[in-house]
Amino acid sequence: MAIIVSKKGSQTQVVNKSDFALERNLRDYICDYPEAIPVEDKRLLVAARELQTESGPIDAFAVDKDGELYIVETKLYRNPDKRTVVAQALDYGASLWRHADFNQLLSTLDEAAEKQWRMPFRERLAEFFSIEEEGVDSLIESMRRNLSDGKLKFVVLMNRLEERLKDLIPYVNENSEFEPQPLCERRCTP
Numbered sequence: 001m002a003i004i005v006s007k008k009g010s011q012t013q014v015v016n017k018s019d020f021a022l023e024r025n026l027r028d029y030i031c032d033y034p035e036a037i038p039v040e041d042k043r044l045l046v047a048a049r050e051l052q053t054e055s056g057p058i059d060a061f062a063v064d065k066d067g068e069l070y071i072v073e074t075k076l077y078r079n080p081d082k083r084t085v086v087a088q089a090l091d092y093g094a095s096l097w098r099h100a101d102f103n104q105l106l107s108t109l110d111e112a113a114e115k116q117w118r119m120p121f122r123e124r125l126a127e128f129f130s131i132e133e134e135g136v137d138s139l140i141e142s143m144r145r146n147l148s149d150g151k152l153k154f155v156v157l158m159n160r161l162e163e164r165l166k167d168l169i170p171y172v173n174e175n176s177e178f179e180p181q182p183l184c185e186r187r188c189t190p
Contacts, residue, residue: 030072030157031060037155044070045128047121048112055095065129067142072155089154097150
């Protein structure tokens with residue numbers, strides 16, 4: 001799998017090269033074994049599979065102990081739209097940031113946790129990260145703040161990296177200092 005994680009490492013990493021018959025097999029694998037995602041010094045809880053946004057479903061939505069939010073998109077090399085995977089992940093992030101109501105997101109994550117682990121999301125956070133109730137409160141507040149501020153992390157998993165992405169990914173990783181800009185339906189004037 002080729003993986004693109006953060007701006008700290010501008011190079012892509014290849015880990016455990018594997019063949020997956022279907023994208024959902026790759027998605028299910030990383031949902032079941034999130035430790036296979038080599039995110040620098042972070043342990044991820046995949047909180048939801050196929051999390052719906054107005055732009056479509058996020059393959060996997062994850063959170064770490066600091067309340068950082070991860071949008072994980074999977075793509076197989078044979079998929080004809082593999083080159084657009086970066087734009088697809090950004091589109092999902094923008095949609096989640098712009099349209100998500102945090103309380104509704106928590107409700108959706110509760111449903112996913114009940115289905116997957118037969119427990120509420122808060123309880124799963126406490127168990128997975130070995131934290132007390134006040135730690136869960138702090139984690140959820142960080143999640144709320146990160147979503148509100150649009151501070152999302154993007155992870156793209158592929159079974160093989162297309163040549164054209166080998167320049168694009170490091171470029172995006174090195175130059176992605178996004179700053180909030182005013183949204184205008186018509187031309188913005190100072």
